[in-house]
Amino acid sequence: MTGSTRKPREGTSRQTGAPTISDVARLAGVSPMTVSRVINAERNVRNSTRDAVKAAIDQLNFAPNRAARSLAGASQLRLGLLYSNPSAAYLSEFLVGSLDQAGRSDVQLVVEKCELGDHEREVVERMISSGIDGVILPPPLCDSRAVLDILIGASVPTVVVATGCPPPQCAAISIDDRGAAQAMVRHLIGLGHVRIGFIAGNPNLTASGRRLEGYRAALAEAGRAFDEQLVADGLFTYRSGLDAADELLELENPPSAIFASNDDMAAATVAVAHRRGLDVPGDLTVCGFDDSALATTIWPELTTIHQPIADMSRAAVEMLVGMLRGKRGEAVIRHMTLDYTLIRRQSDAAPRQRPPVRI
Amino acid sequence: MTGSTRKPREGTSRQTGAPTISDVARLAGVSPMTVSRVINAERNVRNSTRDAVKAAIDQLNFAPNRAARSLAGASQLRLGLLYSNPSAAYLSEFLVGSLDQAGRSDVQLVVEKCELGDHEREVVERMISSGIDGVILPPPLCDSRAVLDILIGASVPTVVVATGCPPPQCAAISIDDRGAAQAMVRHLIGLGHVRIGFIAGNPNLTASGRRLEGYRAALAEAGRAFDEQLVADGLFTYRSGLDAADELLELENPPSAIFASNDDMAAATVAVAHRRGLDVPGDLTVCGFDDSALATTIWPELTTIHQPIADMSRAAVEMLVGMLRGKRGEAVIRHMTLDYTLIRRQSDAAPRQRPPVRI
DNA sequence: GAAATTAATGATAGCGATACCAAAAATGTC
DNA sequence: GACATTTTTGGTATCGCTATCATTAATTTC
Structure with a gap:
């Protein structure tokens, strides 16, 4: 509504100018905690109180600070992206897509190389013990029995990308x-x-x-x-x-x-x-x-x-976030298939009339 | 190195498991504030300290919590990465390095293609007007007079990578x-x-x-x-x-x-x-x-x-972050040269006694 | 070589919200 | 009406990081 002149708080030079939950509380004559409850639509707030708070919120044109919210509340998700050595081009596209989506979903992506061989166990276990919330596996790791077993054994939510045969415990993104x-x-x-x-x-x-x-x-x-x-x-x-x-x-x-x-x-x-x-x-x-x-x-x-590689990795992140943030109940394991495209360039043509003569 | 058992913090059930700046500080034997300085590529940190902190960061696979960060006041930087069409393999490695470092420094990387030709001006200007804080130019754009002039003209902090002849107004990463x-x-x-x-x-x-x-x-x-x-x-x-x-x-x-x-x-x-x-x-x-x-x-x-392409792009991001976040007035333009290595594989040998007979 | 200067580090106090528990108020029970 | 219950509400302690200033170490100056 009205611009309501808020007097600039003195003191540190860090204030942003945006109203805070405390401003609302003061105006409504309640504690900040109560305001928080109203914002989050919790039940145990008397109607009269709720109305007062809402009025104050409207008056100040208050909107909760997202950063503060996620800091105090739900922790930020961290997703692991393990890669081996796919074609470098594949990887870069994959990274572009997944990092992009990670930014949008506000999750942190931890990218780590995991050569197939003796060290895989070590790398994967370190990632798990470092408190990762979920893992994304592009090829060829998506088909590594060893890696999959460790992850499944530790019940780490996992999305495999571009495998022909996803394990039942994992979500999967692929093309046909x-x-x-x-x-x-x-x-x-x-x-x-x-x-x-x-x-x-x-x-x-x-x-x-x-x-x-x-x-x-x-x-x-x-x-x-x-x-x-x-x-x-x-x-x-x-x-x-x-x-x-x-x-x-x-x-x-x-x-x-x-x-x-x-x-x-x-x-x-x-x-x-x-x-x-x-x-x-x-x-x-x-x-x-x-x-x-x-x-x-x-x-x-x-x-x-x-293959729409970037889209596939984007989808993988999104799916994993969904699985992790999704409420309690049934972890709906999903599979998703994206579209491929046949690209014609210069290496194909109709055959010669007669088969070429062998030299 | 070693898996370094991180002991679960007791107390509230709110901890996420993700390593924090304090974990890094403890491991490196410095204060959290110093770690923060390293992350933000501020200048006043001794090299030995910086290295120790970086090692700890790597070991824990630490990445700063965005929410906490923006709450505490730092605004998120946005860096532009303009690329034309270098060898695709080059680009992918370049991306891996820069995206990795971007994550660690918590800056947003805006990757955009900029074909040399009529549109370059348009693309660059759009990027500038979208409020980018700095730009990274891998080859071949690092040698494009047109692109450089626009950026320099707009006083956009820029790092050129792998050019043989960096303009005086730009920071540069290269090999010999x-x-x-x-x-x-x-x-x-x-x-x-x-x-x-x-x-x-x-x-x-x-x-x-x-x-x-x-x-x-x-x-x-x-x-x-x-x-x-x-x-x-x-x-x-x-x-x-x-x-x-x-x-x-x-x-x-x-x-x-x-x-x-x-x-x-x-x-x-x-x-x-x-x-x-x-x-x-x-x-x-x-x-x-x-x-x-x-x-x-x-x-x-x-x-x-x-060429340590990934390291070069990593360094480019870091340097740009340093220029932008570094305190102390004057943006010290720096140049950095990384080491190359001659890799012997199977395509070289001593010449035959006589030159091969032409067929 | 002592004082003055500068650079490198550390200590403390928030940023704006929520979790958790305790206190107060309202309600119910006999 | 006294006591047990249930609701509302408030207080306090973080969450993970950075600003700011104080402190210590390294350099320079004369």
């Missing part, structure tokens, strides 16, 4: 890996490719299996037979991609398109093709998955599947 | 690009290489010039003549590296080693070598610069110069 792979293969079939090679990912990561399923599904729905020979094993590393691509191109009847389970292996495939004198995409179509930085670094730029 | 390049070429000479090719970087970036200087200096100190032909132009992109490498390997008398000004171009050089049937490092030694993720992604892994 299977569907995405299927879409890519459909695309290749649509382009006219008949023999389509596939480079599988690290079998320890559940997403690998999902992507392979998608490949098979697309073949099946097009009435194509599944040819064991056209699937090579990979580990998601560039180096493994080199071997896998060699294996596929060495075949009697090599594929005219190769779909690698991630961009690193797709890049390796491009390198192998070039070494063999094959033009990409003229002689060989190569597609990746992830839309990592590498996809646009190399030449030709890769046609690949884009 | 010239010395690093010189060290690498010295290494190649030591290996026995005589004809050493060099792929220059984008001429708009001052660091490019520094690296070329280092190349020439190493040659000069070894009493080798400088051969114009052995220097090819590049732009720091993979694609430009493809062309540059082709140019060098096309020479009548091609080099037995190629030193590219960054890893992307070195990776491209490896690809070209392979396409030409050259073994790396058997027939051709290839070295890069930056130690980006790409260096260890491809095969063979690149011998390169490691």
Whole structure:
């Protein structure tokens, strides 16, 4: 209402000028505590008192100080974000999203590196004992049995991101890996490719299996037979991609398109093709998955599947906060699936009329 | 280090478990006030003290409580991080470092893309008028005259990272690009290489010039003549590296080693070598610069110069915070040079007795 | 080398709210 | 009406951090 001239408090130079709960109390002739009760809609306040306080609040145009509130009351949540060594590009996007959301939700994010190996136990336990409220696990940690077991054992609320097979005790954010792979293969079939090679990912990561399923599904729905020979094993590393691509191109009847389970292996495939004198995409179509930085670094730029990484990490933070701040009762474990996008760049094309001549 | 059992404080049930400034103080053997000073990058703290406190902060994984902080009076700083399109790997590391430090210093980092071109003015001005307190410029923006002029004109405290030639009005973090390049070429000479090719970087970036200087200096100190032909132009992109490498390997008398000004171009050089049937490092030694993720992604892994990118961005945030929060009037503009490391991997070797036969 | 100056640290007192418990007031019971 | 209960209300102690000033240590000055 009225501007109500508040006389500037003398003394320290720190006052902000905004009315405080004490100002309200003085005006209403009650104690600050009572004002707090009114603000928080607690029951045990007589109506007459409540009305007086409310009047004072209106008159001063008082609004509680959020900082003071969270300091005194509910403690600030701290979420742990453990990462191993995903592609650096993945991590940075992931961080941007999660930090952004952490700011919005007013929670603190503790980011820590956790190499897979002997130290993982130590790192995770230190994080737990340092009083973290919940943990977010991006790949590849989201599929680490060891890490998951420690967290689940300690009943730490956890959100796994981009795993193909989330443990029942964890919340999960993911994309439809299977569907995405299927879409890519459909695309290749649509382009006219008949023999389509596939480079599988690290079998320890559940997403690998999902992507392979998608490949098979697309073949099946097009009435194509599944040819064991056209699937090579990979580990998601560039180096493994080199071997896998060699294996596929060495075949009697090599594929005219190769779909690698991630961009690193797709890049390796491009390198192998070039070494063999094959033009990409003229002689060989190569597609990746992830839309990592590498996809646009190399030449030709890769046609690949884009994951909304930042959105996924944002969602992970939000979900975790929901689980932690959510009232008492049922910790509704939720799963969430975000949309992927097929990005066409320069590494795919229709196959030549005749299969390229092997040199 | 050790897990340091933090004893649960007794008393009220309100404690959160998160380490506080007092925990850090106790561990470091100083007063809480001193810890506060370190966090806020204030000046009057002895280096030894600062280091001890930082160690304690790391050990406890401490991050200040925002609520308490804003209650106590400190306003939250907002720093702008403008980026254009450096190598994606570079950016991600840069982000990891700066976001981490931003969390520790409790400043908000506003990350925004600023493509070089017509819009730069718009983007920068928008950022300024949105009330940003300071700006961090990683390459290549750190060398953009246009962007710098706007910022300097508006007297926005700015830290440039990894430029070869920082404007006097800005603080700067860098490594010794010239010395690093010189060290690498010295290494190649030591290996026995005589004809050493060099792929220059984008001429708009001052660091490019520094690296070329280092190349020439190493040659000069070894009493080798400088051969114009052995220097090819590049732009720091993979694609430009493809062309540059082709140019060098096309020479009548091609080099037995190629030193590219960054890893992307070195990776491209490896690809070209392979396409030409050259073994790396058997027939051709290839070295890069930056130690980006790409260096260890491809095969063979690149011998390169490691820049502590994350540390540099961390330092940039810290320095900016110091300039902004530091007491004592005059903003002492500082420059800081961090150490580089020559990392030997699998892409370098002594030259063959005779130059490889061209196919 | 003692005094004057400056830098580095520590001690104390809040910031604006809530938690917890004790005191006071209102209500109910016989 | 005296006593047990239940509601309201107030007092006090934090929450985690920083402002401010006092104190101590390190430098400089003459």
